[in-house]
Amino acid sequence: MSANSAFGTVWGLGLGPGDPELVTIKAAAILKRAAVIAYPAPEDGDSFARTIAAPHLPGGQKEIAIRMNLGDGAFPKDDIYDHAATAILAESKAGREVAVLCEGDPFFYGSFQYLYGRLSGRCPVRIVPGVSSLMACADAAGMPLTARNDVLSVIPAPLPEAEIARRLEDCEAAAIMKLGRHLGKVRRVLQKMDLVDRTRYVERATLGSEKVMALAEMHGESAPYFSMLLVHKRAEAWGNRSMAATSRGEVS
Amino acid sequence: MSANSAFGTVWGLGLGPGDPELVTIKAAAILKRAAVIAYPAPEDGDSFARTIAAPHLPGGQKEIAIRMNLGDGAFPKDDIYDHAATAILAESKAGREVAVLCEGDPFFYGSFQYLYGRLSGRCPVRIVPGVSSLMACADAAGMPLTARNDVLSVIPAPLPEAEIARRLEDCEAAAIMKLGRHLGKVRRVLQKMDLVDRTRYVERATLGSEKVMALAEMHGESAPYFSMLLVHKRAEAWGNRSMAATSRGEVS
Known part of the structure; x- marks a missing residue:
């Protein structure tokens, strides 16, 4: 220097x-x-x-x-x-x-x-x-983002519907970022691909106002900017524990 | 509690x-x-x-x-x-x-x-x-991992050659992790896809022994476990500045 x-x-x-x-x-x-x-x-x-x-x-x-x-x-x-x-x-x-x-x-x-x-x-x-919020959201959801040789795709929600679908095709896990007014569109893509039940919604991870829920429970067409969807295509990654328990990252 | x-x-x-x-x-x-x-x-x-x-x-x-x-x-x-x-x-x-x-x-x-x-x-x-090392490696390389609406793929190197190629197909940027003895195989995939000149190698990011170099300058068939390749498929993401300057994350 x-x-x-x-x-x-x-x-x-x-x-x-x-x-x-x-x-x-x-x-x-x-x-x-x-x-x-x-x-x-x-x-x-x-x-x-x-x-x-x-x-x-x-x-x-x-x-x-x-x-x-x-x-x-x-x-x-x-x-x-x-x-x-x-x-x-x-x-x-x-x-x-x-x-x-x-x-x-x-x-x-x-x-x-x-x-x-x-x-x-x-x-x-x-x-x-x-x-990164990518890791913080997965940690908040109590759900490993990736294991072993999983391929992860990080996909911005503003992309067109067909592109989101294509990019979701060939991965084991995905994080869909920048939801905002694109939530409704992304939900439609996930519905068509039969992935709604494999998707968690995380909002404001690590803040007092943090929210974690199944996408199936999340309604409306838009979401805050600081939110993300985590999609786990492998069934075993989803696990059998209740959403409520894992969403707190803490189980009694 | x-x-x-x-x-x-x-x-x-x-x-x-x-x-x-x-x-x-x-x-x-x-x-x-x-x-x-x-x-x-x-x-x-x-x-x-x-x-x-x-x-x-x-x-x-x-x-x-x-x-x-x-x-x-x-x-x-x-x-x-x-x-x-x-x-x-x-x-x-x-x-x-x-x-x-x-x-x-x-x-x-x-x-x-x-x-x-x-x-x-x-x-x-x-x-x-x-x-995460994912972010630390990109920061060490002086090269943004993702911009705007880029799709990022995170790909474990132990996957078979054809699978790595397929997963690299549809993204703007990729991080290839867990290199180890798979470096030679991954280099062959990137050569076939004409992506070697768009790839940086990062080893032990943030440690005193950190190394950053163009993949083209990196020889051999294996690499340490704590290493990663960063592939930027968009030309503009690669930029015009010299590797030496960006690899230090600091330019005089």
């Missing part, structure tokens, strides 16, 4: 699925010392990433809120990342460490990759992996 | 990919207080999971080493888990908390699921999700 001694490191900081206790020791140490934090935030309202980080912030940091339309299925415009990268680069050049707060892991469907592409080669950028 | 007041909780404790700083705050707190730790270990030698936990252990815990053949592609015999579950249950019944140490996340190809199946319903069992 001698060549960069004037620069502050920019950290892509994975903060995990929501429970502030699931922040890693490494991420917590960086939150404690970073002069600047930057985070995605809705156009109006609180940033979920900042909420996860909050208990670990000593206070007094400079804050860069990257406001964007986090609405269903929208991808933010390039200029939002251009502006944010410019602001972050200025802090790095001034010798200040910048922690970019990321829900889950920075590189697993994370928007940090768009900042990474703009900042790499211009300042030191490092990644701290975080607990 | 009132009904279980005599029982100690059994924790499936995700410890992350290897760097002890990537242990979560929650897992570290449980390691600090648990009266008993249990962990998978080779028939002869040190347990990797215990090595990750070591800096967080105050000392003086009772230890249950679950010795098994961790050799290439072998799945431990049922009686190993039967015996371990019996020993862990006895500790729980005696009111002692038991931390079962798990590399990565407990339910992502983790052997903890076999203990979970044996213990659920007999004592309180809870899961603490951990940072």
Whole structure:
């Protein structure tokens, strides 16, 4: 790092699925010392990433809120990342460490990759992996995601119905992410494939408001952004224990 | 928990990919207080999971080493888990908390699921999700695992050649895990599919001995168990920056 001694490191900081206790020791140490934090935030309202980080912030940091339309299925415009990268680069050049707060892991469907592409080669950028919602949802459901030589498919729900069906065809387990307004469509696909009874719905895993239920019990056409379906095509993976018991991840 | 007041909780404790700083705050707190730790270990030698936990252990815990053949592609015999579950249950019944140490996340190809199946319903069992090697390898490679509506396939290398090829067919990105002695076979599949130049090899992510390289530069027929291939089928995901720069996750 001698060549960069004037620069502050920019950290892509994975903060995990929501429970502030699931922040890693490494991420917590960086939150404690970073002069600047930057985070995605809705156009109006609180940033979920900042909420996860909050208990670990000593206070007094400079804050860069990257406001964007986090609405269903929208991808933010390039200029939002251009502006944010410019602001972050200025802090790095001034010798200040910048922690970019990321829900889950920075590189697993994370928007940090768009900042990474703009900042790499211009300042030191490092990644701290975080607990992903993919694992947290399976753990919350009390149901192993994958065993032995299972193939897992991770499928975004915004894909067209026929594509979701095709991608579900050849795997032992699947996680269907980014449900939002696509829940109804995905349920229809699973009904046609006779997989509804093999599917669990998990919402806000690791948070106080966490919900786990069989998809068959979940009605409506939409779901929050922070929700996921877990499909286990092998019957033995589903097991015989009651949903209620496994959904608490704890059995008496 | 009132009904279980005599029982100690059994924790499936995700410890992350290897760097002890990537242990979560929650897992570290449980390691600090648990009266008993249990962990998978080779028939002869040190347990990797215990090595990750070591800096967080105050000392003086009772230890249950679950010795098994961790050799290439072998799945431990049922009686190993039967015996371990019996020993862990006895500790729980005696009111002692038991931390079962798990590399990565407990339910992502983790052997903890076999203990979970044996213990659920007999004592309180809870899961603490951990940072998965899947995310840690992508972060180490400086290369986002998935963007936007990419489908990701996670494929175990022990599968037959034709099956690996078929499962690679319909995804934008893939992680091929459990390489071991299957590296040569997997390379042949990727060569036939013209994907070698789109594949990175990552070994021991987050450890001091971490290696990241293009698969084209990686020779030989086998690799350590703690290694992975990351395949990005979309050209733009590969990017134009040099492997050397991205492999350090840091660019000057």
